[in-house]
Amino acid sequence: xxxxxxxxxxxxxxxxxxxxxxxxxxxxxxxxxxxxxxxxxxxxxxxxxxxxxxxxxxxxxxxxxxxxxxxxxxxxxxxxxxxxxxxxxxxxxxxxxxxxxxxxxxxxxxxxxxxxxxxxxxxxxxxxxxxxxxxxxxxxxxxxxxxxxxxxxxxxxxxxxxxxxxxxxxxxxxxxxxxxxxxxxxxxxxxxxxxxxxxxxxxxxxxxxxxxxxxxxxxxxxxxxxxxxxxxxxxxxxxxxxxxxxxxxxxxxxxxxxxxxxxxxxxxxxxxxxxxxxxxxxxxxxxxxxxxxxxxxxxxxxxxxxxxxxxxxxxxxxxxxxxxxxxxxxxxxxxxxxxxxxxxxxxxxxxxxxxxxxxxxxxxxxxxxxxxxxxxxxxxxxxxxxxxxxxxxxxxxxxxxxxxxxxxxxxxxxxxxxxxxxxxxxxxxxxxxxxxxxxxxxxxxxxxxxxxx
Numbered sequence: 001x002x003x004x005x006x007x008x009x010x011x012x013x014x015x016x017x018x019x020x021x022x023x024x025x026x027x028x029x030x031x032x033x034x035x036x037x038x039x040x041x042x043x044x045x046x047x048x049x050x051x052x053x054x055x056x057x058x059x060x061x062x063x064x065x066x067x068x069x070x071x072x073x074x075x076x077x078x079x080x081x082x083x084x085x086x087x088x089x090x091x092x093x094x095x096x097x098x099x100x101x102x103x104x105x106x107x108x109x110x111x112x113x114x115x116x117x118x119x120x121x122x123x124x125x126x127x128x129x130x131x132x133x134x135x136x137x138x139x140x141x142x143x144x145x146x147x148x149x150x151x152x153x154x155x156x157x158x159x160x161x162x163x164x165x166x167x168x169x170x171x172x173x174x175x176x177x178x179x180x181x182x183x184x185x186x187x188x189x190x191x192x193x194x195x196x197x198x199x200x201x202x203x204x205x206x207x208x209x210x211x212x213x214x215x216x217x218x219x220x221x222x223x224x225x226x227x228x229x230x231x232x233x234x235x236x237x238x239x240x241x242x243x244x245x246x247x248x249x250x251x252x253x254x255x256x257x258x259x260x261x262x263x264x265x266x267x268x269x270x271x272x273x274x275x276x277x278x279x280x281x282x283x284x285x286x287x288x289x290x291x292x293x294x295x296x297x298x299x300x301x302x303x304x305x306x307x308x309x310x311x312x313x314x315x316x317x318x319x320x321x322x323x324x325x326x327x328x329x330x331x332x333x334x335x336x337x338x339x340x341x342x343x344x345x346x347x348x349x350x351x352x353x354x355x356x357x358x359x360x361x362x363x364x365x366x367x368x369x370x371x372x373x374x375x376x377x378x379x380x381x382x383x384x385x386x387x388x389x390x391x392x393x394x395x396x397x398x399x400x401x402x403x404x405x406x407x408x409x410x411x412x413x414x415x416x417x418x419x420x421x422x423x424x425x426x427x428x429x430x431x432x433x434x435x436x437x438x439x440x441x442x443x444x445x446x447x448x449x450x451x452x453x
Contacts, residue, residue, distance in 0.1 A: 009114075009127040009139045043099050047089050047149070047169035051189045051426050053222045054078065054087040056256075058161060060296050063224055064088070065189045067167045075105050078153075078161035085162045088120070088150035088222065092173050097126065097149060099170035100139045105163035108134030111155035116146040121220070123150070132157060142171075188297035188429035193218045195398030195422045196229030196262065196335065196368020199246035210420040211399030213439040215249035218422050220441070224296065226253055227303070229368035230262025230335030232276070234400055237265040239275035247279070249399075258294065259284050260303045262335040262368060272307075289314070293321050298429035298452075300327040302357075304334035309349050318353065322360040328429065329452035332357055333366035337394050339383065341412050342370030343403040354381040358390060361453040364432060368396040371403040372417040373436045375447055379411045388453055393434065395423045414445050 047068050054064035054076060062077035064087050078085040091097075100114050110132050115123040124146070127139045134157060149169050153162045195214060202209035218226060231237075233246045242251075250257070261284070265276040277285060286292045290305040291314050302321065308314055322330070336347035338354050347369070357365065358381050373396075378389035396403075402418045421438040433449040 009142050043170035044172060045168055046091055046095055046097075046171055046173045047167060049187050049189060049428070050092070051090045051191055052076075052088065053191050053224065055085045055222065056082070056161075057224065058163075060294070062163070063190055063296065065187070065224075065297060067164045068189070069187045072103070072165055075163050075165045077105070077107065077163040080107075080161040081156075081159065082161065083156060084152060084154045086150050086152045087162075087164065087167065088148055089167065089169065090148055091146075091169060093147055094145065095147060095149075095169075095171060095173040097144045097146075097169055097171040098140070098142050100127070100142060100149070100151075101166070101168040101170070102137040102139075102151065102164060103166040104132075104134045104137070105165055106134070106158065107160040107163040108132060108157040109151075109153040109155065109162055110157040112151055112153040114139060114142075115150050115152055116144040117148045117150070118146045120148045123152075188427075190224040190297055190427055191221065192296075192425040192427065193221050193223040193226045193422050194229065194333070194366055194425060195395055196366075197231040197371050197396040197400040198228065198250055198398035199233045199241075200400050201234055201241065201245055203245065203248060209399075210439070211245070212249045214398050214420055214422055215252060217437060217439050217441065218250070219253060221422070221424055221437070223424070226250075226257040227301070227333055227366070228257060228259040228398070229333050229366055229395060230260050230306070231264045231368055231396075231400065232259055232262070233279075234264055236267040236269060237275045238268055238270065239278045242275055242279040254280070254283065257283065258301070258303060260334055261290055261305055261307060263307060266307050289317070291317065295327055297427065298327050299329045299331060299427055300325045302330070302332040304332060304353065306334040306336040306347070306350060306353075309336075309353055315352065315356070318356055322356065322362075325360070329427070329432065330357070330360060330362040331364040331366065331432075332362055335367060336369050337367035337392060338365075338381070339376060339379075339392055339409050339411070340367070340370045340394055341374055341405050341408045341415055342372050342394070342396075342417070343406055344370045345407060346409065351381055354390065361388070362390055363450065363452050365390050365392045366423070367392065367394050368398075370394055371396045371400050372405060372415060373397050373419070373421070373423075373445065374405075374415045375413050375445070376409075377411045377413050378450075383410055385411050391447075391450060393423060393447075395436075397421055416444055419444055
């Protein structure tokens with residue numbers, strides 16, 4: 001039974017027999033002349049350029065943001081051969097949805113649901129398809145209010161995955177003005193979850209064990225991918241420790257994680273980084289080194305090993321990598337923060353890397369090491385506040401014992417200690433912002449929205 005007794009949703013599809021299509025066109029022409037059809041023209045597109053996430057992606061070129069970028073030739077594609085899969089869009093608070101239009105690629109859903117939610121956890125069904133045949137599905141006459149809308153596929157129509165060229169959501173959203181031609185909405189939106197200093201030697205059987213809670217939070221956010229800022233496993237990061245602790249929690253999304261090592265990864269009695277390398281394998285060493293780079297949307301991400309910033313090969317690689325970059329936004333992440341108000345304090349070893357990043361007009365640096373959350377105003381490598389500076393965030397509250405704030409550094413704008421959580425980074429082709437979310441699902445801090453250099 002559909003959840004609304006009045007005005008039930010209607011779906012049209014472009015894969016109809018020609019005779020039936022002709023009849024529908026005739027009937028449609030008559031309906032357009034009737035007064036009760038006038039409201040259909042008033043539907044406003046409210047999903048384009050909004051932040052999007054998905055249960056999986058085939059690879060980084062088919063991210064969920066592609067279904068909301070307004071380009072008919074780009075698409076989201078899930079992992080092949082797995083049910084269920086979903087794609088979700090954040091419409092902003094109090095969106096009212098009246099219509100959802102889906103344009104499927106060849107990998108379509110035979111069965112799926114269109115659902116809406118106020119919190120991303122409890123979902124109300126707007127429409128149900130049980131005999132889909134691909135093409136275009138246009139659900140009209142919907143009635144639903146919430147912040148998040150998702151298409152939840154339960155049965156694939158092919159042996160592949162799910163793939164959508166377009167998801168268009170129509171309705172109203174009082175807190176989001178309708179874009180004008182002179183101020184187009186941001187495109188290429190995607191979400192990343194980040195944390196450092198994660199798996200203490202404890203399990204969910206202990207109520208005080210934090211990393212199972214941060215892992216569950218990270219999964220609920222359902223980002224495009226996850227990244228870690230080192231000290232993934234305590235205390236000596238043996239392979240057995242990774243298997244006994246990290247793998248039981250954050251290991252659930254290991255394949256979607258892009259890690260870097262911290263100082264604890266170097267303590268392994270079997271050899272520095274031995275357990276880390278054995279556990280993550282090519283995920284952490286995609287180019288054969290513990291430092292690497294990759295792109296998502298208009299962002300270039302640089303993952304570095306701050307334990308070996310004295311290694312000339314890594315420094316030369318970084319310079320060459322940034323010289324080759326063609327993306328408009330740059331984020332780097334590594335373990336040791338140049339600036340920190342926590343117990344470890346500032347790490348001057350990172351200053352030469354900051355100088356290289358600053359020269360390349362990098363936007364964002366993410367670190368761990370100190371077990372607290374802290375954000376800084378844009379600054380240069382010498383700690384001078386400047387609009388063209390780098391924004392640094394310390395996110396070391398992934399599960400290890402918290403550290404106190406000790407000496408507040410210049411340009412530090414917000415500090416939180418004692419509250420476990422993760423960074424939820426929301427990025428577009430030209431901007432970035434973030435939230436620090438606690439394990440109780442409450443936002444503890446929200447960063448400003450910055451425009452990339």
